[in-house]
Structure formats: structure tokens, C-alpha cells
Amino acid sequence: MIExxxxxxxxSIQDLGxxxxxxxxxxxxxxxxxxxxxxGNALLGNELNAAGLEIAIFPFRLRFDQPARFAVxxxxxxxxxxxxxxxPRWAASAAEGETLVIAPPDKGARVYITxxxxxxxxxxxxxxxxxxxxxxxxxxxxxxxxxxxLAVSPKPPMRAFGAALDPLAALDFANPLPIRAVxxxxxxxxxxxxxxxxxxxxxxxxxxxxxxxxxxxxxxxKLERRLELMSHGILPGTIQVPPSGKPIIxxxxxxxxxxxxxxxxxxxxxxxxxxxxxxESRFLFTEVTPDEANAALRRQRxxxxxxxxxxxxxxxxxx
Amino acid sequence: xxxxxxxxxxxxxxxxxxxxxxxFDEQFQKRIxxxxxxxxxxxxxxxxxxxxxxxLALFNPDxxxxxxxxxxxxxxxxxxxxxPRRGKTVEIPVVYGGQNGEDFKPWARHCGLxxxxxxxxxxAGTYQVAAIGAMPxxxxxxxxDPALAIARRSTxxxxxxxxxxxxxxxxxxxxxxxxPSGWHIIGRTNIALFDPHRDEPSTLAPGDIVRFxxxxxxx
Numbered sequence: 071m072i073e074x075x076x077x078x079x080x081x082s083i084q085d086l087g088x089x090x091x092x093x094x095x096x097x098x099x100x101x102x103x104x105x106x107x108x109x110g111n112a113l114l115g116n117e118l119n120a121a122g123l124e125i126a127i128f129p130f131r132l133r134f135d136q137p138a139r140f141a142v143x144x145x146x147x148x149x150x151x152x153x154x155x156x157x158p159r160w161a162a163s164a165a166e167g168e169t170l171v172i173a174p175p176d177k178g179a180r181v182y183i184t185x186x187x188x189x190x191x192x193x194x195x196x197x198x199x200x201x202x203x204x205x206x207x208x209x210x211x212x213x214x215x216x217x218x219x220l221a222v223s224p225k226p227p228m229r230a231f232g233a234a235l236d237p238l239a240a241l242d243f244a245n246p247l248p249i250r251a252v253x254x255x256x257x258x259x260x261x262x263x264x265x266x267x268x269x270x271x272x273x274x275x276x277x278x279x280x281x282x283x284x285x286x287x288x289x290x291x292k293l294e295r296r297l298e299l300m301s302h303g304i305l306p307g308t309i310q311v312p313p314s315g316k317p318i319i320x321x322x323x324x325x326x327x328x329x330x331x332x333x334x335x336x337x338x339x340x341x342x343x344x345x346x347x348x349x350e351s352r353f354l355f356t357e358v359t360p361d362e363a364n365a366a367l368r369r370q371r372x373x374x375x376x377x378x379x380x381x382x383x384x385x386x387x388x389x
Numbered sequence: 390x391x392x393x394x395x396x397x398x399x400x401x402x403x404x405x406x407x408x409x410x411x412x413f414d415e416q417f418q419k420r421i422x423x424x425x426x427x428x429x430x431x432x433x434x435x436x437x438x439x440x441x442x443x444x445l446a447l448f449n450p451d452x453x454x455x456x457x458x459x460x461x462x463x464x465x466x467x468x469x470x471x472x473p474r475r476g477k478t479v480e481i482p483v484v485y486g487g488q489n490g491e492d493f494k495p496w497a498r499h500c501g502l503x504x505x506x507x508x509x510x511x512x513a514g515t516y517q518v519a520a521i522g523a524m525p526x527x528x529x530x531x532x533x534d535p536a537l538a539i540a541r542r543s544t545x546x547x548x549x550x551x552x553x554x555x556x557x558x559x560x561x562x563x564x565x566x567x568x569p570s571g572w573h574i575i576g577r578t579n580i581a582l583f584d585p586h587r588d589e590p591s592t593l594a595p596g597d598i599v600r601f602x603x604x605x606x607x608x
Contacts, residue, residue, distance in 0.1 A: 092438045092445075093425075094583075094591040095525040095565075194585045204525050204566055206585040255397040255405050298411035301529060303438030303445030303522065305399055327440055327522035335400035360455035363401030368451075 071135045072185075074218040075169065078127025080280070082200035083189055083208035083220075085121040091195055092326050098306055099199040099207065099322050102126075102281060102345030103180050105237055105370065106144035110184030112378040113141040113161040113233055115385060120188030121198035123214070125181040128174035132183075134164040139186035139225040142170075145178025145346060146238060158238075162230035178238055179348035187223030202281060203323045229388050235377045238346065246272040246354035247343055251309065251334035252363055256297060260311070260333055264291040268333055272352045273317065279349050281323040286353070290315030293331060301327045307336035307344075309355075319344060339366035392417055394466065396459055402450045404462050407443035413531060413559070417442050418519050419471035422595055426472065427465055433458060439520050439595055441529055474596030476518070481563060481578050481599060483512065483554050487607030489577035496556065496573050499539050508606045510534050511575065516561055516599040526565035526583025526591040530599055533561045545571035552577050554601065 084107065087100020101107040101124055108118045123130075128147075141161035142149050149156045152168040164170065172181050191198050191209060200208025209218060241247060257265065271288045278285040291311050304310070308320040310330035319336065320328065321344065336344060337358060347353070358366075393409040406424075408417055421444050425437045428446055433453025438445040448458045485508040486493035497507035516532040538559045549555065549570040555562050557572030564570065565582035582592045593599070 090436055091590070092436055092447075093521065095522045095527050096585075096590075097525075195590065203568075204585075252398050252400050254399060255395065255407065257397075300408075300411065300413060300441035300443065301520070301522065302405060302407060302440035302443040303399075305403055305445070305447075307400055325523045326438060327520070332399075335398070335403075337401055360398050360401040360450075364450040364455070367401065 071219045072138070072222055073133045073135060074214050074216055074220070075131040075133055077130055077214040077216060079213035079215065080127050081123065081125045081130060081214045082202060083121050083191060083198060083214075084124040084200060085198045086119045087199050087322065088195050088197040088207075092303060095326050096195055097201055097203065097323050097326055099201045100197070101182065102322055103144055103182065103342040105342035105374075106180070106182045107184065108374050109159060109233055109235055109377065110141040110143040110182045112374055113143070113159070113381055114139055114184055114186040115378075115381055116184065116186065116188055118374065118378075120184065121191065122182050122184035122189065125172055125183065126179060128172060130172040130181070131169055133169045134166060136166055136224045137163065137227060138222050139163050139228055140170070141184045142172065142181060143184070143233070144180050144182040145175035147175035147177070147181070148173035157232055159233040159236065160230060161232070163225070163227040165227070177241075177243060178346040180345055185222040186225045190221040190223075201323060228385075231384060233377055235373055237342070241343065241346070243347070243351060246352040247347055248356060249340050249343060249353045250337045250356050250358045250363065250366065252337060252360055253357055254308065254332035254334050256293070256331035257333050259293050259295065259297060259331065261292045261294050264293070267291060269355050269357055272354055275347055275349050275351045275353070277349045281321060283321050283324050284319045284344065286317045286319065288316070291317065291333065297331050299329050299331065301329050304328045304332070305335065307338065307341050308332055309334045309336065337363035337366060339363065339370050396462060398455065399445060401455065403445055403447045404459055405443060405445050406462060406466060410442070413442055413519070415531065416471050418531070419474065420466075420469045422474050423472035424466055424469040427469060431461065431465065433461070438522065440522060441519055476594055476597035478598040478600065479593060480602055481554070481580050482602045482604040483576040483578050484604050485511075485576040485606045489550070489553070490575050490607065492573035493575045493607070496539055496575055500537055502536075504608055505606055507537065508603055511537055511561075512601045512603045514601070516601075518593045518595050518597040518599060520595055521591055521593060524566055524568055525585070526593065528562055528582070528593045528599070530561040533559055535559065539573055541571040542573065545569050549574060550577070552579060554578055
């Protein structure tokens with residue numbers, strides 16, 4: 071078992087999310103930065119979909135009541151185990167009674183803690199992800215609180231090691247983050263000015279940014295003509311433009327249907343960047359084709375697969 | 390029967406097929422159901438989200454290239470015949486008005502009806518589930534008496550309680566969970582519309598018939 075000592079209610083158990091029940095209104099949920107969760111799982115030889123902790127409120131502290139293996143990935147900041155600092159993207163062993171402390175990150179917004187064997191909670195609708203909005207999955211459908219105890223597999227110690235795969239290295243949060251998006255259904259109904267602004271403006275993430283969605287601040291995006299849309303299915307990454315003209319990015323816990331005009335959909339391969347961008351970050355959107363979107367995702371998968379294989383070889387060499 | 394449609398990409402692995410009209414059409418919706426059922430067996434397609442006169446079709450780009458998926462969807466739509474779906478009938482008992490139906494009287498007044506009459510007309514209707522979505526188990530119901538329609542509130546409420554019987558625009562619905570909503574609350578039911586731990590989590594499915602019955606009216 072591990073015991074949560076310090077947390078915020080927005081910290082939760084997440085895996086890669088629920089698929090297959092969008093048709094009855096079930097959101098995908100899952101990690102906001104799926105890439106970092108997968109890296110954390112790959113480091114431990116887990117299935118990439120194993121459940122870990124998504125930490126967005128800091129500091130976070132937990133105590134190991136048993137020996138276990140874990141990894142810390144995602145946002146970078148001070149991480150200590152029993153007072154000893156751990157480098158970023160590092161997998162290590164904890165002894166019984168040791169405390170892991172995650173300080174507010176210097177770079178990025180969300181830290182992932184994964185455990186060898188994953189966190190053992192009952193899957194709901196095929197996933198262990200917490201749906202905070204609808205109140206199921208994870209631990210009783212809620213965020214973590216002090217005193218929560220979570221079941222992880224007991225594991226003997228291993229030599230600590232790190233991941234060479236470092237997606238965050240390419241991100242400069244002092245400048246607009248490049249995000250790729252595929253033009254969506256109503257893209258052509260926006261005014262020529264609006265379409266130009268969409269891909270040239272440096273959009274600021276407002277304080278209204280959570281697992282459901284991010285509101286962006288920037289110039290008003292106007293439509294050429296009034297549109298009355300009926301409710302339709304939307305996916306995480308959809309950029310809607312409500313009558314205010316200010317875009318909203320729909321994310322992991324978003325509703326499965328919406329009625330606002332959509333200018334673009336952020337590609338799956340770049341959604342992790344959104345997950346690591348907190349309020350005041352800025353986005354610069356680049357339009358890409360569906361083929362480019364899929365090629366980017368395939369490259370990402372190859373990188374994760376390569377990491378998983380390296381870990382396997384390293385572990386067999388280490389004995 | 391060749392209503393103008395638009396097909397567009399929602400990212401790299403989903404297509405949205407939608408009617409160009411902004412008026413809900415029952416025949417069109419029956420073709421949407423038919424397409425959704427056809428796509429279940431279509432190679433490369435993984436999931437569908439039928440909406441109101443539209444459908445979002447998810448595909449696996451490792452199995453079917455985006456342009457091929459678009460072509461496939463276009464062809465299957467052309468062949469989709471209205472599916473004469475009439476599902477189960479579900480009765481939903483409603484307590485109209487009172488503390489749990491705070492918009493009941495203003496809504497009746499807006500419709501130019503006495504409160505009791507408004508409740509009776511709401512309960513006299515035969516509604517059909519057009520789609521489930523937005524939140525788990527939320528039914529988009531067609532069949533609201535046009536005289537009972539009311540524009541949505543200009544400011545949505547942050548928490549409309551589970552079980553609230555609501556109207557918004559020309560649509561009727563019931564809240565499956567407590568959530569923000571801009572629809573008007575006319576009553577309350579005890580029927581649970583969603584339970585993630587049941588074999589079939591959603592009480593209602595597209596094509597189902599819904600009848601509201603009057604349990605009580607607070608005048």
C-alpha cells in the first residue's frame with residue numbers, strides 16, 4: 071500500500087482513459103499528458119495503459135508502506151525520496167516507510183507517478199481513470215485526499231535508471247508553444263480574418279483551465295454568417311468558438327457532445343503539450359492534414375516502443 | 390431523400406457527418422441510426438457517436454487512411470435507409486413544480502398556459518430518444534409540443550440536480566447527473582438514467598419512447 075500524505079482534490083488516478091462508450095455520453099477522461107504516463111509505465115515494464123497518479127496540485131507527498139518500484143515523469147521540478155533528490159523521468163525503488171515528495175514544478179503543469187504493476191483499483195466501464203465530472207472510476211470517482219491508501223504491487227529493490235526520451239526538452243514555456251491542429255467542420259465559415267488570426271495569434275491560456283477544458287484569451291473570432299448547430303459528438307482536442315468569439319479547447323473530461331462551431335481539432339500527438347501548459351502559457355496553432363496528424367502520432371508510438379524495449383534489455387542485463 | 394450533408398474531419402481519426410439544415414428531421418435521424426449500426430461492422434471504423442441529425446465516426450488510421458474513410462462513409466451514407474427503430478417504452482413519473490421545479494410556473498406563463506395545463510401538455514406528449522450524449526446517459530428527446538418550447542436561460546445554472554426534468558429550446562430532457570445546464574427545470578423524477586456499474590449503464594437508448602406521467606403538480 072501507499073498512503074497519501076499531502077494532496078489537492080484535483081490530483082487523481084488516471085490511465086489512458088475510456089473508449090467505446092462515447093455513444094452513451096461517457097467521456098474519455100484519462101491522463102491529460104498521455105505521453106508522460108506512457109513513459110512512466112514503459113520505464114517500469116508496465117502495460118502503457120496501467121493506472122498511475124496525475125498530480126496537478128503541489129506539493130504532493132506519499133508514503134510507501136512496503137517496498138515498491140515507481141517512476142516520476144511529466145512536469146519537472148524538485149522530487150525527493152526520503153530526502154534524496156531524484157532526477158526527472160527516473161525510475162527507482164522505495165523502501166518501506168520512505169516518503170516521496172513532489173514540489174511545485176519549474177517546467178510543465180502535471181507530474182505522473184507510476185508504479186510497477188500499476189495501481190490496483192476496480193476498472194469502471196473498462197478503465198481505471200477517474201472521471202471527476204461524472205464521479206466514477208479511480209478511487210470512488212473522486213480526487214485524492216489525505217489518508218487515502220492505494221494498493222500497488224510489492225517489488226524488490228532494483229537499480230534506479232532514467233529515460234533518455236525527453237519530450238519536455240523541446241518545449242520553451244517562455245515562448246508560444248507550437249500546437250498542431252486539423253481544421254474542423256465550421257473552419258470555412260469563419261471570416262478570412264478569423265482564420266488568419268487563429269493560426270497567427272499567440273493564444274493565452276486563462277485561469278479557467280482544467281481537465282474539462284481550457285478557455286483561451288485573444289482576439290474575437292467571428293463567423294461569416296450565423297450558425298445554428300444541433301448537438302454533435304466532439305472529441306478531446308476540439309477547439310470550439312462560442313458566441314463570445316473566444317476559443318475553448320475541450321479536453322479529457324469534456325462533454326461528449328456540444329453545439330458550438332468548431333474551428334479546429336488539436337492533434338492527438340500534441341494534446342500532451344496542452345496538458346503540460348498551465349494558465350498564462352501561450353499557444354501558436356499550425357494547421358495540418360489528418361495524414362500529418364496520424365504520422366506524428368505514429369512517430370510518438372515508435373519512440374515509446376523503443377523506450378519500452380530499451381528498458382526490457384536494460385533490466386535483463388541488470389539481472 | 391438526398392438532404393445536403395457535410396462531412397469533415399475531427400482530427401486525424403474521426404469524421405463528422407452532419408445535415409446542413411438546422412431543423413431536426415426524424416427521417417434523417419432514422420438514417421443516422423441505420424448508418425451507426427452499419428458502421429459497427431465496417432472494417433477500420435471503431436466507434437460512432439450519433440448526435441442530432443449528425444454522426445461522429447471514429448476510425449483506426451492504421452487500418453484505414455483518412456481519405457479512404459471519408460469515401461467509405463460517404464458511400465455508406467448514400468445507402469443508409471431509415472431504420473424504423475422503435476425501442477422500449479420508458480415511463481418517467483414527474484413531480485411538476487415546487488422546490489424541485491423552480492422554473493415550472495414562469496415556463497407555464499411563458500407558454501401562455503395555466504400551470505396544470507402546461508404539466509398536462511408536457512405529460513401528454515410521446516417523446517423519442519434521438520441521441521444519448523453530452524454527459525453519461527443524457528437523452529436528447531424529440532417530440533416536445535412546440536407550444537411548450539422556451540429559449541434557454543441566458544446564464545446557465547452551475548448545478549442542475551440529478552433527476553431534474555428540463556426543457557430547452559424545442560427539446561426535452563432529464564438530468565442523469567448533477568451538472569451545469571442552461572435549460573429550464575420544470576420538475577423532478579426519481580428514475581436513475583445512468584449507472585456505470587450496470588451491464589447496460591444507460592437506461593435509455595436511441596429510438597426508445599419516453600412518456601412522462603404526472604405524479605404530482607405543485608400549484
